[in-house]
Amino acid sequence: MAGTAPAGWHPDPWGRHEVRYWDGTRWTEHVSDGGIASVDGGTATTGGAYHSPTWTAAADATRHVLLDERLPIGVGAKRLVADDRGISWGRHSVPYSQITAMAYWVTTVVAVVVYNHGYRIDLWEGKEHTTITFSGWGERIRGAYSKAVDILLHYSGTRICNDLLSALDADQxxxxxxxxxxxxxxxxxxxxxxxxxxxxxxxxxxxxxxxxxxxxxxxxxxxxxxxxxxxxxxxxxxxxxxxxxxxxxxxxx
Structure with missing residues (x-):
């Protein structure tokens, strides 16, 4: 059964950005590219409603791998895997349903004439804290970070925001x-x-x-x-x- 999706991060229907925030009734100007949030009004705020994202119950029937990359950490590498139920960094797995908070950012490290980007994602499960950090340059590394962030926004960020709004609705x-x-x-x-x-x-x-x-x-x-x-x-x-x-x-x- 398909229907209008709940509020959350979804692929930008205009294609100008990787994901755009859908508030449950309309597309907003909040977008994210490569895990970096920004604001883009454009068609989303001046051109009226566009088609809404859809949700299908059958999507939960099977597990799908959404991301699988070996990423550089110092002189070695670690595997980052995300499916539609959780994200794994090496041997440690975090279910989306258990994530209570997240943070992410990119830094640039310059050494003489060489520079790298440092990528970091922090996830909290209550008091438990998981850090995903890797560095490198090029589209593959940046793309892995970008996709991981977009997946986390879709599966966990949406739920966290909705839970906070529900608390506010209850006068908390x-x-x-x-x-x-x-x-x-x-x-x-x-x-x-x-x-x-x-x-x-x-x-x-x-x-x-x-x-x-x-x-x-x-x-x-x-x-x-x-x-x-x-x-x-x-x-x-x-x-x-x-x-x-x-x-x-x-x-x-």
Whole structure:
């Protein structure tokens, strides 16, 4: 049986990015390429609705390998495998259903005239912490990282965001990446931001993360810096936008 998919990360229907966030009713401007989150409005916000992603119950009937790569770690290599139920790094496996938080980022290491990219994915199962880290250059290495992140966003990031929204719907406060969220708005270091005031996000130039900007025009101000190295930091932009659509009274795309 097929139907409209729940909110989550899905292949970008416009093909401009690898994945785009579907909020359950429409495509948003939040996208991810190579595991790097960004914002792209374009057709998603100005051209009306596009076709929705679909979910098929039969997809759960069998396990499918989605990624299988041997990746460099120092002088050796380790196998990264992801299927539709979990991800494995070497001999250690993490089921998507057990992941409570994630973080990921890329660094560039320069040595004389040679440079490498360092790739890191952190996964939390409650207090248990798994780190997937490898380095290298070229499309194969970057592609493996990108695909792993997209898979994790689809299978775990979507569920985490939906769980947080459910808690907010029940009038509970939630904590994410240093921010406290309620149905009324955001609190950080005793500063409050209402969902009724527009939010925007600016990518940090030399650090994996974003600035959260309150308001528009000359009165706009940065109210928070969100590091994508913190647990669930990469999920903050789409989650905050979902909150504004859900709880704000005056915010529109």
């Amino acid at each position: 406060s939630v904590e994410i990446a240093g921010l406290t969220l309620t149905r009324a708005g955001i609190t950080r270091k005793k500063q409050f931001h209402s969902w009724d005031v527009p939010l925007s996000f600016q990518k940090m130039a030399d650090f994996p993360g974003v600035y959260v900007v309150d308001g528009v025009g000359p009165k706009a101000k940065v109210i928070a810096q969100v590091s994508f190295m913190r647990p669930n930091g990469p999920l903050v932009p789409p989650l905050l936008e979902a909150c504004q659509r859900r709880y704000g009274s005056s915010w529109t795309l």
